[in-house]
Amino acid sequence: MADTALGAAQQMRAAETVNAADPVGDSQYAAAALEAHKREGLELAVRARWIAMAVISVFLVAVSPTWDVLYYHGILLLLCLNGWLIQRYGQVGRSRVELLLIFMDLLIMTVGMVAPNPFSPSDLPLAMQYRIDNFLYFFVILAGGTLAFSWRTVIAIGVWTSAMWAAGLGLAWWFADPFPELTAATQAAFGPGTELASIMDPNSFNIPLRIQEIFVFLLVAVTLGISARRFSRLLMDNAGLERERANLSRYFSPNVVDQLSQNDDPLKQVRSQDVGVLFIDIVGFTRMSAGQDPHRVIELLRAFHARMEREVFRHRGTLDKYLGDGLMATFGTPMAGPQDATDTLACAIAMQEALADWNRDRRRRGEPEICAGIGIHYGETVLGDIGANRLEYAVIGTAVNVAARLEEMTRRLQAQIVMSDDLRGQVMAEGQAPELLNDFTCHDGQDIRGLDQSMRVWSVTATCG
Known part of the structure; x- marks a missing residue:
């Protein structure tokens, strides 16, 4: 029974x-x-x-x-x-x-x-x-x-x-x-x-x-x-x-999710913190998608976002938001780490390598290459929840604007990655992987829209498009 x-x-x-x-x-x-x-x-x-x-x-x-x-x-x-x-x-x-x-x-x-x-x-x-x-x-x-x-x-x-x-x-x-x-x-x-x-x-x-x-x-x-x-x-x-x-895992890397789940301090506590910021955007996406079937365009964006998101999480980053044909990621949020600037640079390089692998497959299928520009910067930001009833964890500040402008600068410099001198200096200070800086070329006196003073930036020449 x-x-x-x-x-x-x-x-x-x-x-x-x-x-x-x-x-x-x-x-x-x-x-x-x-x-x-x-x-x-x-x-x-x-x-x-x-x-x-x-x-x-x-x-x-x-x-x-x-x-x-x-x-x-x-x-x-x-x-x-x-x-x-x-x-x-x-x-x-x-x-x-x-x-x-x-x-x-x-x-x-x-x-x-x-x-x-x-x-x-x-x-x-x-x-x-x-x-x-x-x-x-x-x-x-x-x-x-x-x-x-x-x-x-x-x-x-x-x-x-x-x-x-x-x-x-x-x-x-x-x-x-x-x-x-x-x-x-x-x-x-x-x-x-x-x-x-x-x-x-x-x-x-x-x-x-x-x-x-x-x-x-x-x-x-x-x-x-x-x-x-x-x-x-x-x-x-x-x-x-x-x-x-x-x-949480949709936005943060697995190790950050583990830290958040064990953290007693609420994220809504507003604070200032130096973080790495990355912007990536497909070059010529408007021209590429013109006249295309909307479903194929959406499939293309999903494939692109999936590859880029994977690299963000693999390098202990946080997916801040999708921006149409691009995305914004931060490194050192919500908690700072010992190599946030190095992770930012390594992620940018890995993203371009992932695009190169994807483009080899696309060329075999007779499809056009996908080129993307990446801007990376390291600086002070303000972290905290914004909103009233529906909260959103936000990273704001001049550092975010600078990274976005550096991404735009990739077109003018014909570069696949544009890096600020501040991020380069922080990578060297961290001393984790200085060899990542080997292929970058210096550009002095670059005007950044929204900033009063010019900046020194570093770039890697574009290899596609």
């Missing part, structure tokens, strides 16, 4: 609907995360039931090698069939058909425990069926029901089982054919009218004890139901945390 406990537990998962009024159901992401687990659990439970039924059927033959054991084999077949129907009609959400099948599961169990085997010539009074304590198997079903993550279903199992057991008790008491000679022998042995004689009487159903069983069972059902609800809340909360981590 323990297999039925597992089956009922998993069946209850699919029968439960997330209540919109319940705080547990507020997270649609969490509900979606549990849906696959519920379906998988239901299928595993049915397979477990079939295996357990086969084992029990062999065990019954070994214990009682008589023809009347076929009655119990019939009950096992009914439970297997009912499990198959539950798998067929089970769904995530409230289903009347599924609830009916679960009810039938418990009913089949009750009949198999209470009703005597019609093919077995037993000389025991019907009341003796209740002395075998088969009712204990329902506690296994109830405990397994907590695995369904549904406190309502756990309590429903308790109520349905108690009602069925009480009904079975009443019918057995009403239709029982007592053996008066056994009662007389008990009274002769223990004294007529004594409590011991009443307890030992084979014809006695011991009604107070049966009521006690039902009462305790209901108490345990309510307690387990409350525990199941708390466990469900915990699962939802954990799923919500995973959703938040997934959202």
Whole structure:
């Protein structure tokens, strides 16, 4: 019967609907995360039931090698069939058909425990069926029901089982054919009218004890139901945390997500910090996309963004935002690192290498090359959340504007990367990978739109377009 406990537990998962009024159901992401687990659990439970039924059927033959054991084999077949129907009609959400099948599961169990085997010539009074304590198997079903993550279903199992057991008790008491000679022998042995004689009487159903069983069972059902609800809340909360981590991973590299998840300081604390800023933009994208099918243009942008985003995260950067056919990334946000400037430069070089690999594939397919200009700078920015109800983590300041202007300068200098002298100096100060600076050429006295003073910049000549 323990297999039925597992089956009922998993069946209850699919029968439960997330209540919109319940705080547990507020997270649609969490509900979606549990849906696959519920379906998988239901299928595993049915397979477990079939295996357990086969084992029990062999065990019954070994214990009682008589023809009347076929009655119990019939009950096992009914439970297997009912499990198959539950798998067929089970769904995530409230289903009347599924609830009916679960009810039938418990009913089949009750009949198999209470009703005597019609093919077995037993000389025991019907009341003796209740002395075998088969009712204990329902506690296994109830405990397994907590695995369904549904406190309502756990309590429903308790109520349905108690009602069925009480009904079975009443019918057995009403239709029982007592053996008066056994009662007389008990009274002769223990004294007529004594409590011991009443307890030992084979014809006695011991009604107070049966009521006690039902009462305790209901108490345990309510307690387990409350525990199941708390466990469900915990699962939802954990799923919500995973959703938040997934959202963070869209913007931050994995190592930064790990730091944020362990950080107690809120990001909304505004502060100044030196960071590396990178802007990249496709050269001539407007001309390239003119007259093209919009779907092909979107596919091109997705492929471009995917390659560039991968390099940002690989170099411990933060994807700040997409800018049409380009993007902005920062390095050293939200927490500064020991080689933010080096990571910025290494990412820019890796982006151009990724574009070179992509262009080799595009040339083989007869498609035009994708050229991009990159501007990188290192300087002071202001970090913090902006907005009222909908917050956005922002990096603002002159350093951001300078990096954007350097990216624009790639057209004028015919360069694929334009780097500020400030970033170059910081890379040298960090001393992590000075060889990254080898291929850059110096340009003194470059005017930067929006700045009063000219700047020294460094560039790498474009190799495509």
